[in-house]
Each structure stands twice: as C-alpha cells, then as structure tokens.
Amino acid sequence: MITVHHLESSRSQRVLWLLEELGLEYRVVRYERDRETMLAPAALRKVHPLGKSPVITDRRLTLAESGAIVEYLVERYGEGRLAPPPGSRGRLRYIYWMHYAEGSAMPPLLLKIVFDRVGAAKMPIVAKPVAKAIAERAKAEFIQPQIDRHLDFMNAELARHRWFAGGRFSAADIQMSFPVEAAEAQGDLTRGRGHLAQFLARVRARPAYKRALERGGEYRLGF
Numbered sequence: 001m002i003t004v005h006h007l008e009s010s011r012s013q014r015v016l017w018l019l020e021e022l023g024l025e026y027r028v029v030r031y032e033r034d035r036e037t038m039l040a041p042a043a044l045r046k047v048h049p050l051g052k053s054p055v056i057t058d059r060r061l062t063l064a065e066s067g068a069i070v071e072y073l074v075e076r077y078g079e080g081r082l083a084p085p086p087g088s089r090g091r092l093r094y095i096y097w098m099h100y101a102e103g104s105a106m107p108p109l110l111l112k113i114v115f116d117r118v119g120a121a122k123m124p125i126v127a128k129p130v131a132k133a134i135a136e137r138a139k140a141e142f143i144q145p146q147i148d149r150h151l152d153f154m155n156a157e158l159a160r161h162r163w164f165a166g167g168r169f170s171a172a173d174i175q176m177s178f179p180v181e182a183a184e185a186q187g188d189l190t191r192g193r194g195h196l197a198q199f200l201a202r203v204r205a206r207p208a209y210k211r212a213l214e215r216g217g218e219y220r221l222g223f
Contacts, residue, residue, distance in 0.1 A: 002026040002073075005047050005055040007040050008033060009220045011066045012054030014174050016216045018070055020208035021174070022077050028215055067098055067175060074171045082171040094165040097172040105154070105179035108146040112186060115139050147188055151196065154180070158195035162202075169206075177203055185221035 002019065006012045006028050019026045031041050031053065045051035048064045055064045056073075063069055074083050084090030115135040154176075157164065165172045180196055183189055189196050203209055213219055 003029060003057045005029050005031065005044060005053055005057075006216055007031045007044070007053030008217060010040075010053050011178050013212060013216050013219050014066065014178055015054045015056065015069055015073075017177075017209050017212035018073055018082075018171060018174050020211045020215070021082060021171075021206075022073065024073075024077055030217065066178070067102060070171050070175050071098065078171075082169070082174075084165055084168070084170065090166040090168075090170075093161075094170055094172045097164040098175050101172075101175045101179055105150055105176070106182070108143050108150065109179060109182050109186065111143045112139060112147065115143060147183065147186075148191075151183055151188055151193055155193040155195045158199050163199075173199075173203060182221050 002024060004012060004015055004019070004026055006016065008030070016026075016028070031044055033039060034041060040052055042051060044053060044055065047057070048055045048062060050064065052064065054066055054069055055062065056069055057063075058076075063072055074081075084094050115138050118131055118135040161167065163169050163173050164176050177200075180189070180200060183196075184200060189200075
C-alpha cells in the first residue's frame with residue numbers, strides 16, 4: 001500500500017488529492033510543523049535525508065518532490081487518466097505546467113514569505129528599521145512585480161483554456177493548485193484575476209479534493 005508522509009498545511013495535500021482522484025488506497029502518516037520555525041520535524045529525515053514533505057513510500061520505493069511523485073503515480077496507476085495522450089499538444093502543455101508550478105511560480109511566492117519574516121523578525125532595535133526597509137524595498141521593487149507577472153500570465157492562460165493543460169482536468173491542475181492557493185493566501189488573487197478565482201472554485205468543488213481534505217486534516221496556507 002502507498003504511504004504518504006503528510007506534513008500539515010503543505011504540498012503533500014495535493015498528493016492526497018491525486019490519490020483520491022485515482023481511487024487508490026493509501027495510508028497517511030502525519031507530521032506537525034515546529035510552532036516557532038514552521039519547518040518540518042526532524043522525524044521526516046528518517047524517511048528521506050532532506051526531511052521534507054511530501055514523501056511517499058510504495059513497496060520498496062521512497063520518493064520525494066511533488067512533481068516526481070505526481071508523475072510517478074499517474075504513470076504507474078493512472079491507466080490513461082489525468083494526463084493527455086503522449087505526443088499530443090495537450091501533453092506538452094501538461095509537462096510545461098507540471099514543471100512551471102515549482103520551477104517558476106513558487107520561488108517569488110516563497111521569497112515574499114522570507115522577506116515578510118525578515119521585516120517582522122526580532123532583532124536589536126537599532127537594526128530593525130534598516131532590516132524592515134530593505135525587506136519592503138525588495139518586495140516592492142522585485143518580488144511583488146514578479147508575483148504579479150506570473151499571476152497575470154496564469155490568469156491569461158486560463159482565459160483561453162478551462163484547465164491548465166487544455167479542456168480537460170489533469171494532474172497538472174493538481175500540481176498547479178498549490179501556487180495558486182499560496183497566492184490566494186498572500187492576498188494576490190484579489191486584483192481582477194477572475195479566471196484564477198474560478199479555477200480555485202472548480203477544484204474545490206471536486207469530490208476528490210474534499211475527500212483529501214478530510215484525510216489530510218487542517219489545511220491553511222496563511223504563512
């Protein structure tokens with residue numbers, strides 16, 4: 001049986017969702033974040049050397065990285081579901097969005113989290129105004145413009161296609177759900193990006209998405 005090493009409010013939620021879409025049996029091992037650092041616990045290093053989630057085990061296989069896990073599960077158990085046919089134009093879009101989610105969409109969102117924490121961190125009173133000013137300038141001049149550019153790009157693509165890979169729901173939508181939900185949590189979907197908002201409404205209405213939330217527990221990306 002597949003085991004998902006599931007960290008609360010993390011990327012591993014979309015692995016649970018994919019497994020529900022595929023109708024596969026699986027076991028969930030839960031991990032809680034450190035309440036001060038919000039990082040994964042050291043116990044995850046017993047599963048994978050990097051100590052991060054998601055990680056799955058399937059018989060003798062241990063596999064990390066969201067994209068790799070999604071591709072593995074669809075290829076091994078999908079039986080043609082949740083991925084456009086090889087060689088099709090939709091397949092190229094599928095591959096693109098599978099890699100875009102973590103390679104392009106998430107880095108500026110993560111930078112925003114880091115610089116938000118720099119501005120709010122405890123430090124000597126003399127240093128705090130300087131650190132806050134540097135963080136705010138970095139966000140205003142580089143990070144937020146990058147986030148806006150990517151969100152506008154995603155919104156425009158969804159204006160042309162109902163789902164990221166084309167007209168049919170696929171695992172690329174599951175992979176893309178995390179950066180879109182992360183952007184929503186940061187307040188960046190409220191600037192007239194209706195197609196992204198509609199995308200979230202569609203995925204959250206899916207029965208498998210709801211079942212995955214029941215299995216995974218509380219899912220908050222409030223950063």
